[in-house]
Each structure stands twice: as structure tokens, then as C-alpha cells.
Amino acid sequence: MDQAPLTATAALRATVASVEGVPVDTRHWINGTRSATVTGTATPTPTPAFTDHSPIDGTPLAAIARGGPGEARAAVVAARNAFAGWAATPAAERARLLRAVADGVDARAEELAAVETADNGALLRSNRRGVMPRVAHNFRYFADRLLALGHEDFDTRGHTNHVSWDPAGPAVLITPWNAPLMLASWKIAPALAAGSTVVLKPSEWTPLTASLLADITHEAGLPPGVFNVVQGYGAEAGAPLTADPDVRRISFTGSVPTARRIAEAAAAHLVPCSFELGGKSPLLVLADADLELAADLAVEQYDNAGQVCLAATRLLVEEPVRDAFLGHFLDRVTKLTQGDPRDEATGIGPNIHPRHVERVDGFVRRALEAGAKAVTGGGRNPELGGNYYLPTLLTDVAQDSEIVQEEVFGPVLTLQTFPEGDDDEAVRLANGTRFGLAATLVAGDRERAARISGRLVAGTVWVNCFFVRDLSAPFGGSRSSGVGREGGDWSFDFYCDLKNTVTAPKGWARHG
Numbered sequence: 095m096d097q098a099p100l101t102a103t104a105a106l107r108a109t110v111a112s113v114e115g116v117p118v119d120t121r122h123w124i125n126g127t128r129s130a131t132v133t134g135t136a137t138p139t140p141t142p143a144f145t146d147h148s149p150i151d152g153t154p155l156a157a158i159a160r161g162g163p164g165e166a167r168a169a170v171v172a173a174r175n176a177f178a179g180w181a182a183t184p185a186a187e188r189a190r191l192l193r194a195v196a197d198g199v200d201a202r203a204e205e206l207a208a209v210e211t212a213d214n215g216a217l218l219r220s221n222r223r224g225v226m227p228r229v230a231h232n233f234r235y236f237a238d239r240l241l242a243l244g245h246e247d248f249d250t251r252g253h254t255n256h257v258s259w260d261p262a263g264p265a266v267l268i269t270p271w272n273a274p275l276m277l278a279s280w281k282i283a284p285a286l287a288a289g290s291t292v293v294l295k296p297s298e299w300t301p302l303t304a305s306l307l308a309d310i311t312h313e314a315g316l317p318p319g320v321f322n323v324v325q326g327y328g329a330e331a332g333a334p335l336t337a338d339p340d341v342r343r344i345s346f347t348g349s350v351p352t353a354r355r356i357a358e359a360a361a362a363h364l365v366p367c368s369f370e371l372g373g374k375s376p377l378l379v380l381a382d383a384d385l386e387l388a389a390d391l392a393v394e395q396y397d398n399a400g401q402v403c404l405a406a407t408r409l410l411v412e413e414p415v416r417d418a419f420l421g422h423f424l425d426r427v428t429k430l431t432q433g434d435p436r437d438e439a440t441g442i443g444p445n446i447h448p449r450h451v452e453r454v455d456g457f458v459r460r461a462l463e464a465g466a467k468a469v470t471g472g473g474r475n476p477e478l479g480g481n482y483y484l485p486t487l488l489t490d491v492a493q494d495s496e497i498v499q500e501e502v503f504g505p506v507l508t509l510q511t512f513p514e515g516d517d518d519e520a521v522r523l524a525n526g527t528r529f530g531l532a533a534t535l536v537a538g539d540r541e542r543a544a545r546i547s548g549r550l551v552a553g554t555v556w557v558n559c560f561f562v563r564d565l566s567a568p569f570g571g572s573r574s575s576g577v578g579r580e581g582g583d584w585s586f587d588f589y590c591d592l593k594n595t596v597t598a599p600k601g602w603a604r605h606g
């Protein structure tokens with residue numbers, strides 16, 4: 095394979111890289127063709143490509159096309175031009191094509207998993223057994239849902255009301271690095287099912303599987319321009335996409351500050367936005383909880399090295415069971431093996447990027463300086479170095495402290511307690527941040543669990559479980575954790591313009 099040089103920035107050129115033995119074309123995918131740059135359209139970026147590194151060991155993986163306003167515009171124009179044809183494609187045919195994409199994902203699941211792990215450091219076994227099947231399921235689910243979409247007609251004094259979901263137009267989808275293909279496909283599938291055309295801008299830290307997906311959509315037979323990928327940095331490639339006047343929807347998963355910038359850009363053309371943002375979710379452990387289960391669920395929060403938006407990073411434990419719970423928790427943490435995510439025995443891998451590890455460590459340092467105690471972890475893994483941060487639990491933290499209020503997005507949990515029987519205090523702590531993405535409650539008494547969960551501010555509440563996610567459920571966050579809900583028919587509501595057609599019983603020309 096023609097592999098671009100990866101050291102001298104000026105010489106970088108996006109072509110086809112070999113990643114884990116898989117050829118990955120790292121150019122943009124616009125209007126059914128590959129391009130490293132789109133010439134003559136607008137200000138070019140300073141260099142035509144940038145280097146993507148693996149978080150596992152810092153190895154340079156590929157030179158990636160560095161999109162700017164020209165590429166963004168070309169992709170939106172392609173999506174705009176393809177829109178009428180795609181919107182008019184019968185639902186059954188759109189569903190067939192989405193299923194063909196799902197089949198393509200299944201057929202290339204091993205390759206996708208290997209490339210994703212090299213690119214974002216998530217466990218290979220999770221990518222193989224959990225993530226890639228779920229990516230395929232996203233496409234099948236929304237294909238099925240499209241065919242079931244409908245609302246019963248209803249009557250108003252003899253007039254018939256008919257509700258339809260009309261495709262809205264080109265959708266810009268902007269995604270983060272922590273679960274790249276999973277989060278992208280969860281937007282791409284409903285947008286395409288809804289009859290919208292798509293421009294995807296994946297994270298600059300994890301650009302690879304989006305590019306493989308472009309190949310898969312092409313092989314599945316998606317017409318040119320229906321699905322486009324623009325690679326590049328947020329400020330250079332993402333920002334012009336969100337400001338483009340031909341865009342009709344923006345769905346974004348990422349951080350709160352970026353969401354604000356996108357909302358400002360979208361305001362110019364009043365483009366509806368769906369935002370799935372950060373979290374600082376609580377895990378409440380009530381005194382009558384199954385403490386083994388509580389400890390299992392708490393340790394699960396280190397999955398993906400803590401880089402999960404839904405992670406319940408604040409452990410809130412009822413005082414009488416604090417020590418017993420902590421004992422079970424620490425038993426499990428000591429058994430967690432940290433290392434190369436491609437190794438079957440590894441339980442926790444690296445964080446995404448040296449800059450991100452620095453940020454995570456900054457939160458921990460400042461918390462320790464403010465009086466927090468690290469019951470376990472508290473720094474980089476001394477044996478592994480690099481991006482490997484020890485699973486960390488901090489106690490003695492104040493509710494209004496930075497470590498309790500801000501999203502760390504690393505393997506860092508805090509532990510606080512509330513007095514026995516004091517549901518008000520449990521709820522006050524649980525709801526006491528600006529976020530509201532999710533909450534987890536571990537309890538023995540159903541009625542108390544229902545009383546407390548009813549008072550939690552969160553898009554999703556899990557009781558005695560975690561991360562059970564059905565695509566039919568509404569998904570999103572409250573407060574600063576998001577705007578809007580996707581999932582099931584809510585996704586179609588977002589990617590379509592809903593229309594009500596009212597037809598009178600009178601005025602019809604007679605036939606015959």
C-alpha cells in the first residue's frame with residue numbers, strides 16, 4: 095500500500111495507509127469520490143494533512159486529509175444535490191440500502207474493530223464483540239423503524255388529519271473520539287433512514303473508521319453525495335460545516351464549549367441542533383443494596399478508561415455501608431489489569447492522547463492539593479507510562495469542588511456519603527451539578543428506589559443495572575448534558591420536518 099510519510103509535516107499527504115494490516119483511505123469522501131483537497135473553492139488549510147497517532151504507544155498511524163472551508167462547502171453541496179433523489183427514494187429501498195450497509199459492517203467487523211482499537215485505544219474485545227455488532231444493529235434498527243413509521247390519521251369534524259415525516263435536508267453530524275463509529279452510526283443510520291443526506295465530520299483524534307464506513311456505504315450502493323465524510327480539525331472543517339446555509343440539521347456529540355460554538359453558528363440560519371454532551375453522573379448506593387452488585391457497577395465506570403459520557407463518576411453511598419462497599423470495590427480494582435487494549439486479558443487501556451492525560455492529571459493534582467485522598471490510583475501508571483492512567487478513586491471531596499463538579503473524562507471516580515435514610519440529601523448531591531445525563535441507583539427496596547429515581551434530573555436512570563441501552567428509548571441529557579432526544583421515533587422527529595395534512599370531505603370533483 096502507498097503509505098504517506100508520517101514525520102515531516104510539510105511532506106504529509108493523505109492517501110491510503112495500512113493500519114493493523116487494513117488499508118484505510120484517509121482522504122475525504124465527497125460526492126462518491128476520494129479527494130485529498132478540494133481546489134479552487136475557498137481558503138486552503140495550512141498543510142494538506144495531519145498525523146494521526148495511536149494512543150496505545152504513540153505510533154503514527156496515518157496522514158489524514160485536513161479539511162477546511164472548501165472541503166466543507168463541497169461536501170454540503172454534494173449532500174444538497176443528492177437530497178431530492180434520496181428523499182424521493184421509496185422507504186423500502188432506503189431500508190434495503192441501510193441493511194446492506196449493516197451487512198458490510200458485519201463482513202468487515204474484525205477489520206473495523208482492529209482499526210478502531212489502534213485509533214482510540216478501546217479494548218479490542220469490546221470493539222469486536224460489543225461495538226461493531228451494535229454499529230450494524232444501528233443500521234438495521236433504523237431500517238426497520240423507517241418501515242414502521244406512521245401515525246394514525248385522525249378526524250376533525252369530518253376532516254382527515256394525516257401526519258407525515260418529510261425529510262428535512264442535508265444533516266451535518268459531528269462526533270467525538272471516545273466511541274467513534276458507534277456514536278457516528280447512531281446518527282448516520284436514522285438521518286439516512288429519514289431521507290436526509292449526511293456530511294460526517296469525525297474527531298481529528300479518531301478519523302479512521304469513518305473512512306472505512308465510507309467504503310462500506312459505497313459498496314452497499316448508496317448513491318454519490320448521500321453520505322460524505324470531511325476529515326479535519328473542529329475549527330477548520332467542523333465550524334464551516336455548521337455555518338453553511340444549505341444545512342438543515344446539525345447533530346453533535348461532544349463537549350459543552352463546542353456545543354455553544356455550534357449553537358451560535360446554527361443560529362444564523364435557525365438550523366435545529368441535537369446536542370449530546372458531557373456528564374458528571376451519580377451512582378447512588380443505598381444501605382440495603384446488594385453491595386457486590388454495587389461494586390461491580392462502580393468498577394464498570396472505568397470502562398474505556400473512563401472516557402464514557404454516561405459514566406457514573408460520583409459514587410454516593412449511604413453512610414452505614416460506606417466501608418463495606420469500599421472493601422468490595424477495592425477488591426475488584428486491584429484485579430483490574432491495565433495494558434495494551436489488544437490483549438485479551440486487559441481490563442483497562444490507555445487514554446486517548448497525551449494532552450488529554452495531562453488534563454485528567456491536572457484535575458487529580460488540584461483535587462489532592464485541595465485535600466482529597468486517593469484511596470487507589472492518583473496518577474499515571476508508573477510501569478506503563480504514556481497515556482496509561484491508573485484507575486483512581488478520590489475521597490474527602492467537597493460537593494462544590496472542581497473534581498465533583500467538572501467532567502474529567504478519565505478513570506477518576508469520587509466517593510461521597512449521605513446520612514442514613516436521608517433521601518433529600520442523596521437527591522441534593524445527585525442533582526448537584528450543572529449536568530443531567532444519567533444516574534444509576536443500586537437499591538434493595540423498590541419503593542424507595544422509585545421515590546428517589548423519580549426525583550433525579552437525568553436523561554436516563556438505571557436501577558440495579560448500568561448501560562442497558564435500547565435504540566427505541568429516548569436518549570439525551572438534561573441541563574448542560576444536552577439538547578433534545580434521539581432514539582426510536584424521536585430520531586425521525588429530529589431529522590424530518592413533521593407535517594400535518596388536513597383534508598376536507600367536500601370539494602372533490604366527481605368522476606365518471
Ligand code: NAD
Binds near residue numbers: 295296355373
Ligand atoms: P469536542 O467538543 O472537543 O469535539 C467533538 C467534535 O467536535 C470533534 O469532531 C471536533 O473536531 C469537533 N469540533 C470542535 N470544535 C468545533 C467547532 N468549532 N465547530 C464544529 N465542530 C467542532 O469533544 P471531544 O473531546 O471530542 O469529546 C468528549 C466530549 O464528548 C465529552 O464531554 C463527552 O462527555 C462528550 N460525549 C457525549 C456523549 C453523549 O452521548 N452525551 C457521548 C460521547 C461523548
